Amino acid sequence: MSSTETPTRPPTGADRARPSRSGKPQGQWKVDGSTPLNSNEEVKAADNGLNVRERIEQVYAPGGFDSIPDDDLHGRFRWWGLYTQRKPGIDGGRTAQLEPHELEDRFFMMRVRTDGAALGPTALRTLGGISTEFARSTADVSDRENIQYHWVRIEDVPEIWERLAEVGLETTTACGDTPRGFLGSPVAGIAADEIIDPTPVISEITHRYLGDPELANLPRKFKTAITGHPSQDVVHEINDISLVGVVHPELGPGYDLWVGGALSTSPRLAERLGAFVREDQAADVWHGVVQIFRDYGFRRLRNKARLKFLLAAWGPERFREVLETEYLGYALADGPAPGPPTGRGDHVGVHRQKDGRNYVGASTTVGRVGGSMLTDLADLVESVGADAVRLTPFQSLVVLGVPAERTDELVAGLEGLGLRVKPGFLRRSTMACTGLEFCKLAIVDTKDTTERTLDELEDRLTDLEPLLEEPISLHVNGCPNSCARIQTADIGLKGQIITTEAGDQVPGFQVHLGGSLAAPGLEEPQLGRTLRGHKVAARDLSDYVERLLRSFLDSRAPGETFAAWAHRAEDEELR
Structure with missing residues (x-):
């Protein structure tokens, strides 16, 4: 099939899906057929998003920003890692009031996927040179192991692609309704305590399937994480598919299969399918899961189109059955769950490699x-x-x-x-999304606000460092979409415009407390507790975090983690 064709999926396998409460078709290709049910699906059906690259190189780069039609600019460009960025000077209170074309600038955010790759000096210099020459020296490390640039002009995109290709990097399906960049263990192949090196699996999947036109029209984005390290260092609980290194008592090292994790406004932790995946099966299993999502995922409503909603409707047992019978053609062995994480997955500090280097x-x-x-x-x-x-x-x-x-x-x-x-204990585990500076969805500034807060608190909280056994994670997000994983942080902050006691409308945050993923000493991952009715103005963020941490140290039980304390504490202790 050519990349310009949209696969037609005859309505089969209707027994695999439960009817919606409304009785309306949900856009599941193998149940309802492939007729588009909304404008986004119509755009994807009209032309495969991968095809826009040729137009960018041949038409839009020579013709400039004004030559780009709407369906490509606001749709298919994402298939090549490009979004228009926010126009400077538009405050967060107007985000929901303006149309996309009123919010956007004539410049782009460009996302470069690394897929767990090791970036040598030449690649680092290439990334740095692109930033300096084409992106006004901007470059951010995202929590998806991507590099994100801003201020990119359409005229420069082909040259940037050429430079990236020379060092084995690309922006293919870095955004859009596609398999996005993979999270791979940062210490793959080198850690002395590694269970299995995921590098061959990631390489095989990307070689076989990255840029595959058959996988370029998914219901929504699809996120992947693969690790063989016992620290479980790829936040596997919040990805659409994760392969986590384990040792089968008979089959040896391989992977435990997780599916259906995602955050945003309806967070859901992934579930184990109880299946053991051998290394030689991993690429086929990944392909099977993404095809299930393509064929059975809900497409009618975009806010219900992630894989987590299909898993919630089917359950893990049915999901595994469909994977094995319809897509793999064989049964997977039952396998063990991962053990408790052996360390913090950020790998901060100096560690010995298996070859004696560090x-x-x-x-x-x-x-x-x-x-x-x-x-x-x-x-x-x-x-x-x-x-x-x-x-x-x-x-x-x-x-x-x-x-x-x-x-x-x-x-x-x-x-x-x-x-x-x-x-320090706070800086180590602090993250912030792009925020108001460049993101069209953002309501508040994140990066400058967070950086200022860290600087202030490091001066104020020197007395707390010896009292804390573990770092405190602070995640700051500029809107409800949780790009900075607010529901999985000790302190998660969701940006919004709030009303102060004096009646002023100011940038601020809703507070989530006690979220956590894989970590030493944690029995189960858990989503954070929303502190109902409590909002914090951005200008008061340092005061709030200091007050919260001192309250924790004053009232915690011996050995109690911040997450455990936050879930049991009274509201007044958390305000």
Whole structure:
């Protein structure tokens, strides 16, 4: 089938889906047929999103921004990692009042996927050069292990693609209703305690399926995470599909299969299917799950179109049955669940590799790196004889293959760049989404607000550092969509315009407390508790976080984590 054709799915397998309460078709291709049920589905059916690349290179880059029609600009461009960015000067109170064309600038955010790849000095310099030359020196590490640029002009996109391709990077399906960038273990293939190296599986999947036109029209985005490290370092509980390294008592190392996790406004943690996946089965299993989503996912309402809603309707047993009988053609072995995480998955600090060298994890500040930092990082990695850098799902990075005798030199160099190998208890686990600066959905500023809060609190809370056994995670989001994973943080903040006691409308946050994913000492992951009726003005954020942390230390039980305390504490202790 050519990439311009839309696959026709005859209505079969109706017994696999439950009818909606309204009795309306839900747009499941194998149940309802492939007739589009909304404008988004019509745009995707009219032309495969992958085809827009040729138009960008041949028509829009030469013709400039005004040559781009709406369906491509606001639809298919996403299939190549491009969104228009927010026009400067529009405050968050107007986000919901203006149309997209009124909010957007004539520049783009561009998302570069790394898929867990090790970025050597040449790749880092290329990423830094693109930032400096084409993106006004912007570059952010996202919590999806992507690099995100801003201020990109359509005229420069083909040149950027060429430079990325030279170092094995791309923007293919980095956005859109597609298989987005993969989360891979940052220490794949090097960690001394690794269960299984996921690099071959990620490579096989991306080689076989990245850019496959048959997978370019999914109901919504599809997120993947694969790790073989016992720290469970890819936030597997909140991805559409995750493969987590385990050891089967008879079959040896392989993967435990999880599906259906996602956050946003209807958060749901992924569920185990109880299936053990051998390394040689992993690519086929991934392909089977994404095809289930394509064929049976709900398409009528976009806010109900993620895989988590199909899993909720079917349950894990039925999902596994469909995977095995309709898509794999064989049964998967039953397998064990992952054990408790053995450490923090951010890998911050100095750690020994299995070859005797070290890997060194360092925190960014809210993901900001920039062109000069990336270039200087490339020089540093090369100068100490290290191998490469991987990004993490925590807006941080890990330097790989550091000679033991040069590790102190590397650490000093990283600190000099503003990359903290020994960050404070709050800075280590703080993340912020793009926010009002560039995002058309945002209501409040995030990165500047969070950075200012960190600076203030590090001055105020020096007395707390010795009292805290574990870092406190602070995740700040500019809108309800949870790109910064607010429901899984100790302190999660959702941006909104709030009304103060004086009646003023100001930027602020709804508060979520006590969320957590895989972590040492945690029995089960849990979503955060929404603190009903309590809002915090952005200008008061430092005061609130300080008050909250001091309340925790005053009233916690011996050995109690912040997450456990936040779920049992009275509302007044949390305000």
